[in-house]
Amino acid sequence: DRVSIQQWIDSGNRTCPITKLPLSENPSLIPNHALRSLISNFAHVSPKESSRPRTQQEHSQSQSQALISTLVSRSSSNASKLESLSRLVRLTKRDSSIRRKVTESGAVRAALDCVDSGNQVLQEKSLSLLLNLSLEDDNKVGLVADGVIRRIVAVLRVGSPDCKAIAATLLTSLAVVEVNKATIGSYPDAISALVYLLRVGNDRERKESATALYALCSFPDNRKRVVDCGSVPILVEAADSGLERAVEVLGLLVKCRGGREEMSKVSGFVEVLVNILKNG
Known part of the structure; x- marks a missing residue:
């Protein structure tokens, strides 16, 4: 510690x-805020849970198959899909084997369709499921290839507050893989959507968007993209308000020339830094 x-x-x-x-x-x-943010969103499996009887594990596997079938079926109602998503979110949160099973079953496409549905409740649960699936390293690149970034960007723009926060957290999870940092950074409006959320979002949205920006800015090419979106004044204001993650993003942006130039233009920037140093 x-x-x-x-x-x-x-x-x-x-x-x-x-x-x-x-x-x-x-x-x-x-501090590794990106990792801490991911950890805070998920409960680790306790030794007691991991050593549960095999019959219970088999029951969960059987249950998950029925839930997947309901989710992917075109004839399922929204209410049925919502119930399946809710239960799959609980199962995939703690069971790696079920996460793999959901991915291999083709249910990712059905979850993405739910994100596109316009139904906010379905959207929130499907994003939560995708977030759980992204915990598997093997899934991170696959989710991006399946088109999850387009959905995330759309949600960051017009989703509900909870959906926006989950979408930003999902970007953080996907950005753990180096190749995804480049893909996300080059995707139209992905970074600008995060910067916009940092400016207008509630506390949770701002925290998650700043964490996602921090994860993306560990890839040098993304720093200029973040600066070009007009992020520096927004980050300085967020840092002044006590958002620690904003300070960490600024710490990465100062490594690029454009970032330093923009910081020099922000009135009171030095005073903000001094206050942060004084107050911790």
Whole structure:
């Protein structure tokens, strides 16, 4: 944890206690907000859950197959699809094998159709299911190939507040894979939609959009794209209001020339930084 690591450094140690590799002369701790945001959205499987009887696991597998069949069926009503989505969200949240089963069954297409449906409740549950599926590294590139980015961008623009927040979190999850950072960054309106949400969203939306921007900006080419969307004044204002993730995004944007130039144009930027340093 952070406290123990800081104590290790403050004691004068300049090697990693695990790998024994040397640290920098003046090491600093940088929070991984993208990872923390993902962790906060999902409950880990407890040892008790992972060691549940095989019969219960088999029951979950059988149950998931019936739910998938309902979801993909063209004759299913919206109410039936909503029930299937809700139960699949619960199952896929804690069971990796069911996440793989849902993906391999072709249910991703049905979930994407629900995102397109215009029904906000269906949209929220289908986004939650896609978010759970994205926990599998093998699914991250596949979801992008299936067209999930287009749906996410549309939701970021006109979805409900809860849907927008989930959509931004889904982008963060997908951006864990390096190739997806480039794909998302180059997709028309993806970054501008996040910047817009950061400007006008509620607290949860702003937090998740800033986290997604932070994940995307770890890819250097995306930093200029974020700057070009007029993000710097918005990020400075967000940082001044106490949004820690905005500070982290600015820390990445300062690495590109355009970012530094835009920061120099923001009135009171130095004062904001001083206040952040004073108040932590």
